[in-house]
Amino acid sequence: MESRRIKIFNGRIITPYRIIRGGTVLIEGNRILAVAEDDIPVRDAIEIDARGQYISPGFIDIHVHGGGDSDFMDGDVASFLAVAETHMQYGTTSMVPTTLSSDTASLLNAVELYEQAHLRNTKGAAFLGIHLEGPYFAMNQRGAQDPRYIRNPDPEEYKAVLASTSSVVRWSAAPELPGSLEFGRYLTSRGILAAVAHTDAIYEEMLEAFECGYTHATHLYSAMSGVTRRNAFRYAGAVESAFLMDEMTVEIIADGIHLPPPLLKLVYKIKGADKTALITDAMRAAGMPEGDSILGAKNNGLRVIVEDNVAKLPDRSSFAGSVATTDQLVRNMVKLADVPLADAVRMMTSTPAAIMKVAGRKGSLTAGRDADVLIFDEDIRIHTVICGGRIMHQARHTKDHVIVS
Incomplete structure (x- = not known):
């Protein structure tokens, strides 16, 4: 037929x-x-x-945690499907479901649920593989990640996780931690995107990390070192390193809050549309009314409050996640950052497709x-x-x- x-x-x-x-x-x-x-x-x-x-x-979101009052860490297939259906209504046709720092059992469970959901996902944005964000992070750059689970790369752990699945397509980590360079090389050998995230690395550490496979920067500026001092001497941080390394790709939470308009303009000016992907980094409150919510799993996640179009810790000391949708990201780049529409769309389509190595079909x-x-x-x-x-x-x-x- x-x-x-x-x-x-x-x-x-x-x-x-x-x-x-x-x-x-x-x-x-x-x-x-x-x-x-x-x-x-x-x-x-x-x-x-x-x-x-x-x-x-169609828009491609390569870093998203939840939406429609569901999260990929909720522990059930229905939540995966609900997130995909929620974001599809706002223009997301492909996404990379993203986890939070957790114990090994929870990581393995998330991967298993992803594989089940992938087979049943007929009404939402297509899944391109799973992104493990953490748990190998710098403790003082953890942001809203649960400190109970922050640790250094463990070869026995990450090799066991990757031996159980072929669905992991990217993994974000702090490259300055003991064992991180070996981890980056291992990911690269498996064809998995190694990304710099939640890091206090300086330029010299970033350069070595890039050579070991860390070619992408997760949510640039957010939970990431800038210019810093060590023993009175100034060092370029991870942000400046991403700018200096022409071949490094970056992603930004273009909700206009995590990065205000001047920083959106700066990233576009330096990295350009072909090296910058827009991401929602959205948590479960995306597509929902403002008010109380939970970051991470519904049964043991972190309580947050959503106001001013962003999730915050209850004491309002820090942002705790984005509630953006992909249409908002494109709109913000055009209206807040004065980016031409074709470039804003490229940052939400062909650039993330290239970063995730699916440009041949999406x-x-x-x-x-x-x-x-x-x-x-x-x-x-x-x-x-x-x-x-x-x-x-x-x-x-x-x-x-x-x-x-």
Whole structure:
């Protein structure tokens, strides 16, 4: 039986480097069949008139913990699926579920649940693999990570975890800890992205870490050393190191709160759109009203309060997680950081795809790529989400855009 086709026309197609006006995207099955600068005549297709709005690749979030009052550490498959469905409504078509620092048993359980959820995930953003954030962190850069679980890399532990699964695609750690360089080399040998995070490293340590495979910086600026003094001498920290190393990629929580507009502008100016990915780093309160919430597992996580569009520790001494969604990240880069729309979208699509080594199938509107497509307006309000060639979500006021011919 021939796969049903979807034709999206009369829109402004966003490519990594330009915007095609009046273009058409043709989908067949779960792949993009063609992208053209004008109309593509086709019979027996579902037609979606974009009405001059933007047609974009689906957003890719490579660092997310939760949403819709669920978290990947809750300990059940339903929570994985709920997070994927919540963020899909805001334009996320692919994501990398992320854990928090925990004991070995909890890490192994999270990986096992991920694999079960991956098979059952038909209504939400697609999973690209799991990201283990911690527990190998600098204690005084732990942020809201639970100090009970912070420790140095243990070869017996991490080799056992990775022997149990092929689903881990990235692991974040502080590279200055004893054993971290060996850990980075081991991850790299397994094809897993080693990322610098929650670290007090200085430039000399960062340089050595990069050579051992730590090619990416997790949530740049957040829980990361800047210029510091040791015995009266100044040293460049992890932030400055990420700027100095041209080949190092970075990710930023572009909620406008974790990083204010001047820092968003600075990262874009120095690293550019092709080395900077936007991430939500969202916890369970994403997509939920403000008020009390929990960071991490619902049964033993850290109590937090959500206000001012961010999660905070109860004493308000520190941020405790983002509640952003991917549409907000793109909107903020355009409106707060004055980034051109095509570049802001690239930081949410083709750049994270390249970092996670899935650019051959995701991240751009190109024939042969996965049919992950969005339609949104001037304010980056998501009107239509197509994930894997299926229409997953349509805003109520856009349902009349679909015509079956």
